[in-house]
Each structure stands twice: as C-alpha cells, then as structure tokens.
Amino acid sequence: MKIDLTGKTALVTGSSQGIGLAIATALATSGADVVLSGRSRDSLDDAASAVSEAAGVRKPRTVAADLGTKQGIADLLGEVAGIDILVNNLGIYESKDAMDITDDDWQDYLDVNLLSAVRLTRALLPAMMQQKWGRVLYLASDAAIAVPHDMLHYGVSKTALVAAARGYAKVAAGSGVTVNSVIAGPTRTDGAVRFIRSKFGPVMPWEEAEGKFMSTERSASLIKRLIDPAEIANMVVYLSSPQASATTGGALRVDGGYVDSIFP
Ligand SMILES: NC(=O)c1ccc[n+]([C@@H]2O[C@H](COP(=O)([O-])OP(=O)(O)OC[C@H]3O[C@@H](n4cnc5c(N)ncnc54)[C@H](OP(=O)(O)O)[C@@H]3O)[C@@H](O)[C@H]2O)c1
Structure with a gap:
C-alpha cells in the first residue's frame, strides 16, 4: 500500500514531542503539509527542525497556544486554514490517588484532554464535510477501557474521547469525512x-x-x-489516508495487546 497525502494539510495538537511529533513526522513523510502545535515556542521550533530533517521537507508551520483554554483554541484557529486532517493528539496525564483528585484537576483534564478536541472538531469538521473529504482522529488510551485506579481523571477523559469520536462520525455520516479514535498503549x-x-x-x-x-x-x-511512538504514528497515517475510507466511528488499538479483549 502506497500512502500519498500530497496536497493535504494536517494539524497535529501536542506535537512538539512524543507521539504527536512522531505523527507529524510520519504525515509529513507521506507528503502532507503539517502544522505543529504546543505551548513552548522553543520546543516547537526544535520539533519543526526535526520534522524537516526526518521527512526531507521545508520547516513546518508552528502555532504556540495553550489549547486548554478557549482563547488558546481561538488563537490557533486564527492561524490555520484549510485543514484536511485533524489529529487531536494533545493529552496530559499523571498518577494521582483517586481520592486526591480535586475539582480543579478534573476541570483541567476535561479542558485539555476532551474540550480541546471537541472545540477543534466543532470548528474544523464543517469545512471538511463541505469539501467532501477529511479525517478527524483522537488519541485515546488503554486507560479509556482499562481505567487505572491512579489515573481516574485521565481515564474518564479518554473514555469520553472514544465516545466523541463515535458521535462525530455519525455527524459526518455520508460526507466522505471519517472520524476515529486510536487506543494507544504505554x-x-x-x-x-x-x-x-x-x-x-x-x-x-x-x-x-x-x-x-x-x-x-x-x-x-x-x-x-x-511502544515506540512511530508505531502509533503508522496507524494514524493509515487512518488519515484515502485507503482508510471505510473505517469510521471506530476505536483502533495500538496498545501492544494490553487491553484483554478480542474486540477492538
Ligand atoms: N505516552 C504514553 O504512554 C501514552 C499512552 C496512551 C495514550 N497516550 C496519549 O498520547 C498523546 C500524546 O502523549 P505523549 O506521551 O506523546 O505526550 P507528551 O510527551 O507529554 O507530550 C505532550 C505534548 O502536548 C503539548 N501540550 C501539553 N499541554 C498543552 C496545552 N495545554 N496546550 C497545548 N499543548 C500542550 C506539549 O508541549 P508543551 O508542553 O510545550 O505545551 C507536548 O508537545 C496524549 O493524548 C496521551 O494521553 C500516551
């Protein structure tokens, strides 16, 4: 299978390091123009150089904004246009005793892990549907299914993302836009x-x-x-491709077999 994303523009949130950077690199290697997003300008600049070098492309655009806030989302949206592929990779996580997770912690996890993705989807999905092609992806986690006792706020935010992917796939039904979540493992x-x-x-x-x-x-x-971040990125590139046109509303696992289930 030869995946060619030439002519497509991809926005990858949380892409100055880790899985997001691997996804941005892999999408760029497949021909997409990528936009990198994070908060630290310096980290974004380093990441843009890394993508450029690894993919053999010119330095990608970067937008520094705190996507846990409405203002940050507005700032990002003010700087990007024509997004064909939205990869909601941004996510924060920590180990914390369930009984010590405060209201502020819960709000923070919902703002950053869930609402950033919801706000970007709401803003970018209609244009994708209008142009009859688009890809929306959510980086969920094994914690969405096998909720760790010390990551309750995280697990709940990721379960919500899986549900959001299913729901937005229904919104996009018949439009040529697919919406999926990826269940990443450790x-x-x-x-x-x-x-x-x-x-x-x-x-x-x-x-x-x-x-x-x-x-x-x-x-x-x-x-x-x-798991190596590139192994997650491979699935994201496939789901972003024209070849994945019949896969939507799904939760695809790249979890190293961690979730003990025969169903996806
Ligand atoms: N690593 C794992 O084992 C694992 C397993 C399952 C699922 N996942 C999921 O995969 C995704 C990526 O994880 P990762 O381990 O690669 O993350 P990571 O290494 O912690 O990187 C997080 C990225 O998000 C950015 N970021 C953090 N807070 C932000 C905010 N408020 N606004 C904008 N950008 C922000 C960071 O840059 P700045 O700090 O400069 O903003 C960085 O680029 C997450 O959704 C995570 O839940 C990870």
Missing part, C-alpha cells in the same frame, strides 16, 4: 518517562524502571515493552 515518550520516573524515583536506571513498570503495572501487555 509508549516511550518524554511524558511517559516522566510518568514512570514519578513512580519509581529519579535514581533507578531507566531500563530497570521501564522493566519494573511493564512487569508490575502493565503486565497484561503482550509485547512486554513500551
């Missing part, structure tokens, strides 16, 4: 390294910490290792 990103270190402390050698995390907290993983 993946080796800066954010995940910080998360794992927060559990086992900064002193433990990284290989030992990763091994301990996988064997004690993600022992149901069938690949028995963290």
